[in-house]
Amino acid sequence: MEKLKLVVVGNGMAGMRTVEELLKIAPDLYEITVFGAEPHPNYNRILLSPVLAGEQQVSDIVLNGMDWYAEHGIRLHLGRQVSRIDRKNRRVEAVDGTRADYDRLLLATGSNPFLLPIPGIDLPGVVAFRDIRDVEAMIAAAARYRHAVVIGGGLLGLEAANGLAARGMAVSVVHLAPWLMERQLDEPAARLLQRHLEAKGLNFLLQKQTAELVAGESGRVCAVKFKDGDSVPADLVVMAVGIRPNTALAESAGIHCERGIVVDDTLQTITDPRIYAVGECVSHRGVAYGLVAPLFEQAKVAANHLAHYGIARYTGSVTSTKLKVTGIDLFSAGDFMGGAGTESLVFSDPGSAVYKKVVLKDNKLVGACLFGDTLNGAWYFDLLREGTDVSEFRKTLLFGQQHLGDSGHGPAGQVAALPDTAEICGCNGVCKGDIVKAIVEKKLFTLDEVRAHTKASSSCGSCTGLVEALLAHTLGGDYSTAPSKKPLCKCTEHSHDEVIAAIRDQGLKSMRAVFEALEWKTPDGCASCRPALNYYLLVRWPGEYQDDARSRFINERAHGNIQKDGSFSVVPRMWGGLTNPRELRAIADVAEKYQVPEVKVTGGQRIDLFGVKKEDLPAIWRDLAAAGFVSGHAYGKALRTVKTCVGSQWCRFGTQDSTGLGVKLEKLTWGSWMPHKFKLAVSGCPRNCAEATIKDFGVVCVDSGYELHVGGNGGIKVRVTDLLTKVETEKQVLEYCGAFIQLYREEAHYLERTAPWLERVGLNYIKQRVVEDAAGRAALFERFKHSQQFAQIDPWKARAEGLDAAEFQTIRITA
Amino acid sequence: MSDWIAIAKFDDLPRLGARVVQFDTVRVAVFRTATDQVFALKDACPHRGGPLSQGIVHGHLVTCPLHNWRIDLATGEAVQPDQGCVRRFETRVEAGQVYLRLAETAVETMPAACVSHG
Numbered sequence: 018m019e020k021l022k023l024v025v026v027g028n029g030m031a032g033m034r035t036v037e038e039l040l041k042i043a044p045d046l047y048e049i050t051v052f053g054a055e056p057h058p059n060y061n062r063i064l065l066s067p068v069l070a071g072e073q074q075v076s077d078i079v080l081n082g083m084d085w086y087a088e089h090g091i092r093l094h095l096g097r098q099v100s101r102i103d104r105k106n107r108r109v110e111a112v113d114g115t116r117a118d119y120d121r122l123l124l125a126t127g128s129n130p131f132l133l134p135i136p137g138i139d140l141p142g143v144v145a146f147r148d149i150r151d152v153e154a155m156i157a158a159a160a161r162y163r164h165a166v167v168i169g170g171g172l173l174g175l176e177a178a179n180g181l182a183a184r185g186m187a188v189s190v191v192h193l194a195p196w197l198m199e200r201q202l203d204e205p206a207a208r209l210l211q212r213h214l215e216a217k218g219l220n221f222l223l224q225k226q227t228a229e230l231v232a233g234e235s236g237r238v239c240a241v242k243f244k245d246g247d248s249v250p251a252d253l254v255v256m257a258v259g260i261r262p263n264t265a266l267a268e269s270a271g272i273h274c275e276r277g278i279v280v281d282d283t284l285q286t287i288t289d290p291r292i293y294a295v296g297e298c299v300s301h302r303g304v305a306y307g308l309v310a311p312l313f314e315q316a317k318v319a320a321n322h323l324a325h326y327g328i329a330r331y332t333g334s335v336t337s338t339k340l341k342v343t344g345i346d347l348f349s350a351g352d353f354m355g356g357a358g359t360e361s362l363v364f365s366d367p368g369s370a371v372y373k374k375v376v377l378k379d380n381k382l383v384g385a386c387l388f389g390d391t392l393n394g395a396w397y398f399d400l401l402r403e404g405t406d407v408s409e410f411r412k413t414l415l416f417g418q419q420h421l422g423d424s425g426h427g428p429a430g431q432v433a434a435l436p437d438t439a440e441i442c443g444c445n446g447v448c449k450g451d452i453v454k455a456i457v458e459k460k461l462f463t464l465d466e467v468r469a470h471t472k473a474s475s476s477c478g479s480c481t482g483l484v485e486a487l488l489a490h491t492l493g494g495d496y497s498t499a500p501s502k503k504p505l506c507k508c509t510e511h512s513h514d515e516v517i518a519a520i521r522d523q524g525l526k527s528m529r530a531v532f533e534a535l536e537w538k539t540p541d542g543c544a545s546c547r548p549a550l551n552y553y554l555l556v557r558w559p560g561e562y563q564d565d566a567r568s569r570f571i572n573e574r575a576h577g578n579i580q581k582d583g584s585f586s587v588v589p590r591m592w593g594g595l596t597n598p599r600e601l602r603a604i605a606d607v608a609e610k611y612q613v614p615e616v617k618v619t620g621g622q623r624i625d626l627f628g629v630k631k632e633d634l635p636a637i638w639r640d641l642a643a644a645g646f647v648s649g650h651a652y653g654k655a656l657r658t659v660k661t662c663v664g665s666q667w668c669r670f671g672t673q674d675s676t677g678l679g680v681k682l683e684k685l686t687w688g689s690w691m692p693h694k695f696k697l698a699v700s701g702c703p704r705n706c707a708e709a710t711i712k713d714f715g716v717v718c719v720d721s722g723y724e725l726h727v728g729g730n731g732g733i734k735v736r737v738t739d740l741l742t743k744v745e746t747e748k749q750v751l752e753y754c755g756a757f758i759q760l761y762r763e764e765a766h767y768l769e770r771t772a773p774w775l776e777r778v779g780l781n782y783i784k785q786r787v788v789e790d791a792a793g794r795a796a797l798f799e800r801f802k803h804s805q806q807f808a809q810i811d812p813w814k815a816r817a818e819g820l821d822a823a824e825f826q827t828i829r830i831t832a
Numbered sequence: 833m834s835d836w837i838a839i840a841k842f843d844d845l846p847r848l849g850a851r852v853v854q855f856d857t858v859r860v861a862v863f864r865t866a867t868d869q870v871f872a873l874k875d876a877c878p879h880r881g882g883p884l885s886q887g888i889v890h891g892h893l894v895t896c897p898l899h900n901w902r903i904d905l906a907t908g909e910a911v912q913p914d915q916g917c918v919r920r921f922e923t924r925v926e927a928g929q930v931y932l933r934l935a936e937t938a939v940e941t942m943p944a945a946c947v948s949h950g
Contacts, residue, residue: 544895567848571886
């Protein structure tokens with residue numbers, strides 16, 4: 018049987034997406050002919066901005082190369098604009114006379130840039146921002162000329178302005194409305210955007226109406242004149258005031274058009290059922306869409322009917338706009354302006370360039386406008402589409418979904434809560450379910466792989482954070498966040514995780530072996546990788562690997578904290594913060610004997626002796642050891658302190674013996690080397706005087722047992738712990754603590770505190786390893802106790818007795 | 833030869849480490865690299881005077897323990913993008929003995945950029 022003939026007019030995103038969908042379900046039904054007015058294969062028009070800005074090449078944005086057309090037997094007529102449709106004989110004809118017969122015709126003629134009807138619009142140097150030719154003209158102009166004026170402060174205009182500025186031009190943006198992107202943003206959000214762009218060097222002329230483009234001596238445009246008489250110099254004028262559906266061809270063939278080619282729910286033109294239309298040229302139920310997502314929905318429906326399936330209907334799209342304008346995330350949907358009968362909830366933090374507004378009507382979300390922080394856009398959009406009553410959580414609505422229920426789980430928790438049908442990538446219409454399925458079935462591990470397999474996050478990139486969160490959530494500990502692999506340091510191409518795996522799987526037991534097996538680029542590493550490797554080897558091969566002092570930072574080599582004048586500080590261990598007169602007397606004696614300039618109580622309930630000369634360290638340690646002290650490891654990437662409150666022994670509120678438990682925990686864990694410093698605390702009741710909820714591992718005693726909290730941090734970025742679990746006995750506290758520490762020791766990256774580690778791998782993963790898997794927990798705890806055999810050797814006593822003596826001795830030469 | 837001073841046995845210098853030699857007027861860090869080359873610098877980082885002797889030695893560089901400036905052991909100069917230079921001393925190893933020259937006269941052993949820093 019002879020194949021049916023399908024002719025597609027328009028080689029853009031909507032047309033070729035329809036062909037792709039058609040080939041998926043009916044690959045042999047049609048003989049396909051495609052006419053494209055541009056001389057290029059099908060490319061991603063959204064990515065013209067990065068091409069203009071010099072971030073991508075034209076070849077990077079091609080969606081289907083010439084080989085794709087050949088492979089599917091598609092006859093492609095490039096650079097040939099169709100000028101006539103002969104509906105009677107079912108034939109199209111191009112300007113150059115090329116003809117093609119059709120059984121079905123698909124119009125995907127897109128839109129044309131709207132050019133203001135003003136004098137000078139035809140001058141050389143005046144371009145639109147629509148296709149590759151425009152971009153090439155702009156790039157050429159940027160290389161030769163200085164002043165650019167972009168007319169139109171919508172998304173397209175701002176992208177053009179940004180690209181031209183990136184290419185070194187002085188750019189002014191002219192906009193008729195009182196603020197930028199007024200169709201997507203309200204005034205406060207637009208002001209933030211404007212401020213951000215002004216900081217990048219763009220100049221804005223708002224509420225200015227362009228009257229005329231003025232020609233210079235060369236005949237090229239030289240200035241833009243406004244209605245109010247002002248003018249600005251312009252060697253290049255970019256028209257970006259809007260687009261108009263390209264209906265000329267359809268109209269000439271007598272096909273009914275209003276704002277666009279009028280189609281019904283099957284994407285057939287209402288005039289001629291053999292002729293379909295999709296994309297920006299279409300008017301469906303009175304709406305012409307200019308965003309990618311609706312076009313792709315249309316493509317799917319049109320392909321379904323072209324394939325004779327006849328079951329799909331396009332009923333219109335509710336659109337939201339999730340955009341990235343010059344690196345800033347924006348989101349808007351629905352009635353974001355608000356008005357009579359609506360209420361607006363607003364969060365505004367101009368200092369950190371974050372603005373969030375949701376508009377409610379009758380306790381339902383009807384619109385949203387987000388600037389700077391768009392993570393919750395998808396959630397708001399779902400609430401909007403589904404008309405959810407938000408009265409139960411309107412107080413926390415602005416702070417996002419993670420504030421419903423358990424707090425502090427970060428974006429991973431948020432994406433976990435989304436339904437499978439939630440759209441993650443608005444550009445390519447990819448839902449959460451598709452992404453998760455691809456990650457699991459195709460064993461994807463990186464953002465680039467997800468992009469390649471699902472197209473999610475491959476267009477504008479504004480959903481990248483969500484896709485990464487999905488990866489992290491789906492893979493747990495297997496996911497490495499960096500979009501492209503981040504090397505451990507400049508000495509290697511390998512990441513932390515790869516190095517850890519190689520040491521484990523290849524049985525590498527010395528630094529030399531790591532350098533050789535992983536082809537280190539430097540003969541003996543650097544000050545970044547050597548301490549990391551020393552740690553990884555030490556934690557993987559306890560008792561076997563010989564610690565390399567030369568790969569330790571000075572604090573860990575000299576077992577004291579180096580101070581800015583080169584002196585050291587000495588902090589003896591006080592178990593659980595407990596001390597007694599004998600110990601205090603010994604410390605006082607040492608401070609006097611060695612003329613310690615300053616004595617201070619630390620935040621971790623210890624006493625710190627400051628300003629000790631390095632040469633004096635072994636002698637001080639000898640005196641302290643004689644009084645029973647061991648090193649407090651206040652200088653190390655190691656177990657630091659266990660802070661306690663007095664607990665049930667004294668406190669009238671205490672529920673358990675927090676001090677005693679703290680001492681037991683410290684006896685268990687002291688001496689262990691960690692990826693970074695590690696702090697514990699035990700509070701005797703929920704008043705939490707020991708501040709256990711900002712520690713790496715915190716215990717809060719309650720009447721019925723012990724709450725175990727993990728991943729807290731009181732440092733640069735305060736992070737409250739997550740509740741790991743609740744246990745009933747002290748013995749369990751010790752086991753869970755040891756197991757948690759061992760998991761952290763084995764799997765975190767060197768110099769990664771528990772807080773970022775937990776956020777990277779997810780609380781669920783840690784719970785699964787430490788709480789749910791009892792056998793795994795016991796094994797972790799055993800490994801921890803095994804390694805502690807080799808770690809709990811007091812480094813001070815050893816050095817007081819002569820170990821590494823040369824390290825502490827100065828050679829004195831007098832004339 | 834009189835200005836060469838015996839300072840230590842070569843074996844007393846830790847490989848990939850340093851020893852501090854205190855003269856009447858100056859504190860010097862004497863380094864030994866992985867390839868057993870010996871270098872000597874004034875023990876004060878050009879940034880904030882940090883004790884370079886306490887840093888991690890790698891290749892021909894030492895990383896200052898205070899703020900991670902990297903100093904080239906052979907020239908005394910900070911590695912880009914940091915800028916600065918520390919005084920360098922000549923060393924010599926003979927029969928297992930390390931000698932150092934305080935080199936008041938040996939301006940020629942310092943790169944030009946260093947002269948002004950002393």
